Structure formats: structure tokens, C-alpha cells
Amino acid sequence: MHAIVCIKSVPDTTEVRINPETNTLMRSEVESVISFFDIYAIEEALRLREAHGGRVTVVTMGPPNAVKELREALAMGCDDAVLLCAPEFAGADTLATAYTLSRAIDKLGSYDIVLCGKQAVDGDTGQVGPGIANRLGIPQCTYVFKIRDIDFDRGTIEVERLLEEGREIARTRLPALLTVVKDINQPRFPTFRGIRRARRTEIPTWTGDDLGDDAAPNCFGLDGSATRVIEVFSPPKRKGQVEWIAGDNVQEMASILSDKILAERVV
Amino acid sequence: MALLLIDEEVCTGCGICVEVCPLGALDLVEGVAVVDEKCNACNACVPECPVDALSLPEAVVVAPDLAEYRGVWVWVEQFQGQPCSISWEMLGQGRVLADQLGALLTACVLGVGMEAAAEQAIAYGADRVFIADHPTLRAYRTQPYARVLGDLVREHKPEVFLLGASARGRDLAGSVATLLRTGLTADCTGLEIDPQTRLLRQTRPAYGGNIMATIITPNHRPQMATVRHRVFEVPGIDRSREGEVISVQVELSEEDVATKVVDFLLQEGVVNLADARVIVSGGYGLGGPEGFEPLRELALVLGGAVGASRKAVDEGWIPYPHQVGQTGRTVRPDLYIACGISGAIQHRAGMSTTRVIVAINVDAEAPIFDIATYGIVGDLFQVVPALTEELRRKSGR
Numbered sequence: 001m002h003a004i005v006c007i008k009s010v011p012d013t014t015e016v017r018i019n020p021e022t023n024t025l026m027r028s029e030v031e032s033v034i035s036f037f038d039i040y041a042i043e044e045a046l047r048l049r050e051a052h053g054g055r056v057t058v059v060t061m062g063p064p065n066a067v068k069e070l071r072e073a074l075a076m077g078c079d080d081a082v083l084l085c086a087p088e089f090a091g092a093d094t095l096a097t098a099y100t101l102s103r104a105i106d107k108l109g110s111y112d113i114v115l116c117g118k119q120a121v122d123g124d125t126g127q128v129g130p131g132i133a134n135r136l137g138i139p140q141c142t143y144v145f146k147i148r149d150i151d152f153d154r155g156t157i158e159v160e161r162l163l164e165e166g167r168e169i170a171r172t173r174l175p176a177l178l179t180v181v182k183d184i185n186q187p188r189f190p191t192f193r194g195i196r197r198a199r200r201t202e203i204p205t206w207t208g209d210d211l212g213d214d215a216a217p218n219c220f221g222l223d224g225s226a227t228r229v230i231e232v233f234s235p236p237k238r239k240g241q242v243e244w245i246a247g248d249n250v251q252e253m254a255s256i257l258s259d260k261i262l263a264e265r266v267v
Numbered sequence: 268m269a270l271l272l273i274d275e276e277v278c279t280g281c282g283i284c285v286e287v288c289p290l291g292a293l294d295l296v297e298g299v300a301v302v303d304e305k306c307n308a309c310n311a312c313v314p315e316c317p318v319d320a321l322s323l324p325e326a327v328v329v330a331p332d333l334a335e336y337r338g339v340w341v342w343v344e345q346f347q348g349q350p351c352s353i354s355w356e357m358l359g360q361g362r363v364l365a366d367q368l369g370a371l372l373t374a375c376v377l378g379v380g381m382e383a384a385a386e387q388a389i390a391y392g393a394d395r396v397f398i399a400d401h402p403t404l405r406a407y408r409t410q411p412y413a414r415v416l417g418d419l420v421r422e423h424k425p426e427v428f429l430l431g432a433s434a435r436g437r438d439l440a441g442s443v444a445t446l447l448r449t450g451l452t453a454d455c456t457g458l459e460i461d462p463q464t465r466l467l468r469q470t471r472p473a474y475g476g477n478i479m480a481t482i483i484t485p486n487h488r489p490q491m492a493t494v495r496h497r498v499f500e501v502p503g504i505d506r507s508r509e510g511e512v513i514s515v516q517v518e519l520s521e522e523d524v525a526t527k528v529v530d531f532l533l534q535e536g537v538v539n540l541a542d543a544r545v546i547v548s549g550g551y552g553l554g555g556p557e558g559f560e561p562l563r564e565l566a567l568v569l570g571g572a573v574g575a576s577r578k579a580v581d582e583g584w585i586p587y588p589h590q591v592g593q594t595g596r597t598v599r600p601d602l603y604i605a606c607g608i609s610g611a612i613q614h615r616a617g618m619s620t621t622r623v624i625v626a627i628n629v630d631a632e633a634p635i636f637d638i639a640t641y642g643i644v645g646d647l648f649q650v651v652p653a654l655t656e657e658l659r660r661k662s663g664r
Contacts, residue, residue, distance in 0.1 A: 030290075030291055036593075063304035090306075090307075121475065122475075124454060127451055129441065130437075130440075130441030130445065133409075134446055135445060140438070142434065142437070142438045162434070166534040169528070169529040170526055171526070172527070181587070183586070225450075228482065229480050231314075231480065232309050232480050234479070235476060242626070242636045244642050254653035261625070
């Protein structure tokens with residue numbers, strides 16, 4: 001079994017502070033971390049390996065510093081890691097990112113399953129997973145919160161997907177790409193042994209030369225991106241301040257609040 | 268990896284770019300701006316530079332003949348044969364955009380026996396409906412849906428294509444946009460046409476709602492976007508509207524489709540958070556799973572859904588599908604009642620665009636009160652039942 005996990009290095013939003021003056025992120029002390037849902041994708045791949053044998057490769061496209069997140073994935077137990085990092089990859093939107101990752105997956109050789117988080121916590125798009133699946137020409141199962149059955153010999157998988165109305169049970173063939181939600185497992189922490197091993201593991205860096213396709217030039221980075229960000233601004237602040245509901249007792253407060261709610265005509 | 272170009276001769280070292288950079292990628296070194304690899308070419312700084320020392324490289328793009336692409340399309344999502352209201356929201360905004368462009372609004376209805384939905388789409392504003400009726404399209408599946416829509420787009424060339432940002436909508440949009448090698452902007456909260464260029468200006472939150480970005484797709488078509496639930500209103504229905512319904516030939520066989528939907532486990536008796544007009548949500552202050560009981564009572568009286576903070580979900584008090592926030596669902600009800608929720612930034616990212624927010628918390632300093640419309644400092648176990656009783660009495664439920 002060969003599982004490939006695509007992860008993203010993102011600013012740690014739990015550390016993010018907003019500058020109350022400018023309403024932008026405070027620039028200092030923003031550490032990078034593995035994007036939240038990607039940790040669940042790593043864990044699920046490790047569980048598949050524990051149940052079925054094989055290996056887990058983790059891939060990311062990002063700045064040189066993203067090697068820190070790859071080492072963390074290795075410390076959790078992934079076998080190999082690859083960093084996709086080159087000037088030509090910069091400025092990639094989801095179209096170009098999915099292309100670059102799919103080229104890397106192709107280069108990694110045969111695989112049974114590709115796992116991603118349902119979306120990254122910075123961009124929140126959830127588009128890269130489906131984009132990779134489409135480029136690779138393999139089925140996708142998004143928002144997976146349970147693998148009910150997987151049979152690598154027969155090449156089939158059955159999953160539960162979390163949709164608005166409930167849970168869909170879908171069956172498809174392998175190799176397939178899954179994007180996972182948080183409820184799928186409880187991720188482990190890196191072990192000391194894992195951390196030591198991760199430090200020793202060599203992480204290759206692949207560039208456009210390693211992944212390029214002469215038939216399709218300019219598919220990486222800004223050149224390969226269809227979208228352009230033309231403006232960035234602070235979100236409009238909520239108007240006004242909180243109106244405190246006070247009263248001599250709970251009944252009185254509840255009565256005032258119920259009148260306010262009914263006056264808003266939302267019910 | 269930084270893309271930003273800084274003209275060191277021109278830079279005066281004023282530091283404005285350092286201030287506005289949302290990623291902290293810029294710094295001043297010896298009186299000149301320098302950029303590091305955290306830069307993602309977001310363009311926040313370039314227009315702010317008073318001396319025009321900053322620039323981003325222009326992309327090398329071979330533009331197709333964009334004038335061929337005309338019209339606005341909307342995908343009408345269905346679940347078990349019933350169209351989803353988010354699609355009518357898309358048609359409402361699609362109508363606005365089509366009128367601005369002086370173009371047709373087209374709805375795409377895929378499924379089995381969806382004629383009524385096609386008529387509804389016209390009543391909600393579509394000029395034309397493509398209806399693809401085929402057994403492989405009965406339940407939504409990525410591959411056949413992407414294939415049918417991809418073929419239709421290639422043949423008819425719309426300039427704008429909108430999908431609801433539901434789980435299925437995002438699953439499909441990512442696949443179709445890649446198939447068509449075009450741009451896709453997820454979870455838009457604003458869509459407007461630039462009258463000069465006819466380009467779709469797509470505005471969306473990023474970094475957990477801390478930043479808003481306006482995005483365009485200048486050289487690829489269609490310009491694809493998904494929009495979250497309840498960002499736009501469901502338009503008024505006009506049964507007298509007329510439109511054209513066109514049947515689409517579908518050349519698919521079940522053997523070509525790898526994925527089978529085996530079953531669907533409906534969440535019984537639970538109001539879908541995404542569609543809910545009212546959400547009563549509980550956090551760590553509930554103290555345990557039984558703490559949700561009074562919230563359920565209140566939700567019942569208000570006809571709303573029950574939400575939860577990440578802490579309450581992590582404690583195992585309520586299942587994950589109820590989680591609101593950056594790592595759960597983003598919601599946009601008309602009324603959100605936060606009970607015992609402190610209001611961490613990640614939670615606020617998932618609900619702060621709600622019109623009316625009520626916060627009930629024992630801690631008057633809780634950050635949830637910063638965004639609340641109405642606040643009560645008090646014990647939720649006393650306030651919530653009293654509020655439920657008052658609302659029941661006054662609304663006659």
C-alpha cells in the first residue's frame with residue numbers, strides 16, 4: 001500500500017492577533033503549522049499503513065520553511081517526504097497548485113490512495129483536492145469522515161461522507177483521492193523516536209525542472225494561475241456596540257430580550 | 268519564493284508596505300523594504316506604496332477569444348430529486364449579473380425527472396434551462412456531473428458560472444474548473460460586474476475572515492465562483508415568467524462511472540445548519556452533554572438548529588456536524604444565540620456575518636460580546652429556559 005498525503009504549511013491562526021487599529025493580522029510571532037485538517041489526513045494514512053502495511057509519503061508545495069511541517073509529518077510516522085519549492089511555483093492559485101501537486105504524485109510512481117484535508121485553514125477553498133483528482137483522472141471522495149471498508153487487492157473503497165443533509169455512503173475504485181474532515185480520527189502526537197528519525201530523514205526538493213511537462217509549459221505558479229487577487233482589505237466591522245440587556249431578575253431580562261428578538265422579525 | 272519586486276532605488280523606506288502586509292512578509296532593512304518567502308503575491312502592498320516602488324510580475328497568458336463567451340450560468344443542485352434553496356439564491360444573484368451584462372441567465376438541471384425544478388428555475392429568473400435527464404445523474408456524483416457540465420460549457424461558452432458552496436457544489440466546482448482549466452473562487456460573499464471590463468469581481472474572506480480579497484479571472488472562461496449559503500436572498504418567485512427548456516443528450520453509461528452511492532443516512536429531525544435562519548449554539552459553559560437540552564428547547568421554539576463551539580464538540584458533548592467555526596461549518600443565519608461560548612476568533616470566523624447575534628455568558632469580558640447585538644451577563648441555565656418560556660408565550664408556539 002502506498003498512500004500519498006498532500007499537506008499545506010499555513011500561518012498558525014490560533015496565534016493570530018488582530019491589530020485593533022488597522023484590523024490586519026499582527027505580523028510578529030506568526031508561526032507556521034500543518035493546516036488543521038491535513039493532520040487528520042496524515043493520521044488516516046498512518047492508520048491504513050498500520051492495518052495493511054506499506055508506506056506513506058507526504059508532499060507539500062511551499063516556501064523552504066515548509067520543510068518544518070514535513071519533518072513534523074515524518075515525526076508522526078510518515079516514511080518519506082518531498083518538498084516542492086522553486087521560484088516558478090510562487091503565486092499559484094488552486095488551479096496551478098493542483099497541477100503542481102498532481103505532477104509530483106505522478107512522479108512518485110504507483111500509489112493506492114491520495115489523502116488531503118477537506119480545505120486549508122488559510123484559504124478555506126477546498127478546491128485543490130478535487131483539482132488533483134481531476135488532473136490524475138482518479139475518483140474523488142470529499143468530506144470523508146469514515147473509511148468503512150478498503151480492499152487494496154480488489155481495489156475498492158467504501159466511505160462515509162459528511163454532507164449538509166446527513167451522511168452519504170459511497171463506494172469507488174482505487175486509486176482514489178479522499179479529502180477528510182476532523183471527525184475521521186484522533187491524530188497522534190509525534191514520538192521522541194519519530195522526531196529523531198525525522199531529523200535524519202533526507203527530504204528532497206523538487207523544482208519545475210523535476211515536474212515540468214514540455215507539452216504544457218507555464219502551468220506552474222502565477223503563470224499557471226487563472227485568478228488574480230486585485231484588492232485586499234479589512235472586513236467591514238460590525239456596526240455599533242453590544243446592547244446590554246439588564247434587569248432586576250432573570251424573568252425581566254428574558255422578557256426584554258424576547259421582545260428584542262421578536263422585534264428583529266427573524267423568527 | 269517571493270514574487271514581489273521592490274525597486275530599491277525608488278523605495279523611501281516609509282514602511283507603509285510593512286504595515287499593510289497581512290502575512291508579515293515585508294520588513295525594513297537599512298531603510299529599504301525587503302520581502303521574504305511568506306509573500307504570496309496578494310497585492311495588498313502594491314497599491315499602497317506612495318512612490319510606486321513595488322510591483323508584481325505580469326503573467327504570461329495566451330488569452331482565448333473572450334468575446335465568444337456570453338451569459339451567466341447557474342447549477343441547480345438537487346438532493347433526492349428536490350432542488351436545494353442555495354441554487355435559487357444563485358439564480359437571484361445570477362439574474363442581477365446577467366442584467367448588468369445584458370446577457371441570458373441559464374440554469375443547468377441534472378437528475379432524473381427534474382421537469383418541475385426546471386420550471387421553478389424559470390420562475391426564479393432563468394431565461395433558459397438545460398435539463399439533463401439520465402439514470403447516471405440520479406444522485407449527485409462528481410464524475411458524470413462534471414462531464415455533463417464540462418461538455419455543456421465547452422459547447423455554449425458562458426462567461427460566468429455560479430454554484431452554491433455546499434459540500435456537493437464545492438466538490439463539483441473544483442472538478443469542473445480543473446477540467447476546463449479555468450479560474451474558480453470559493454465561498455464568495457460578494458459578486459459584481461466591473462462595467463468597464465465586464466469582469467466578475469469576486470470578493471471572499473480569507474485567513475478565517477480576517478481579510479477580504481477581491482479576485483478576478485481575467486483571461487480564462489468561464490469565470491467560476493461558489494457562494495455560501497444565505498449570502499444572497501432567494502428571489503421572489505414569478506410563475507408567469509417564460510423561458511426555454513432544452514433537453515440535453517447524455518452519452519454516459521453506468522459502467523463508465525466508478526463511484527456508486529450505496530446509501531444515505533439522513534440526519535433525522537435536525538435542522539440543517541447551513542440553511543437555518545436561527546441557530547442556538549452552545550460552548551464550554553454548558554458543562555456537559557445535558558447542557559444542550561435547554562438549547563434544543565429554545566431552538567425548537569424558534570424553529571432553528573443547534574450549533575456548538577469546537578470545545579463542546581472536542582469534549583464529546585455533541586457530534587461534529589454541529590460545530591460552527593473555522594474548523595467546522597460557516598453559517599449565516601438571521602439570528603445566532605451564543606450560550607456559554609467565549610467567542611474565540613476561530614468561532615467568530617464561522618458566524619460573525621450573522622445579522623443579529625445574542626450572547627449569553629457569565630463572563631462580561633468574553634470576546635463574544637464584542638460582536639454581539641444583544642448581550643446578557645448571566646447564568647445560561649436560568650436565562651435560556653426563561654427566554655424559551657417568554658418566546659413560547661409571546662409567539663404562541
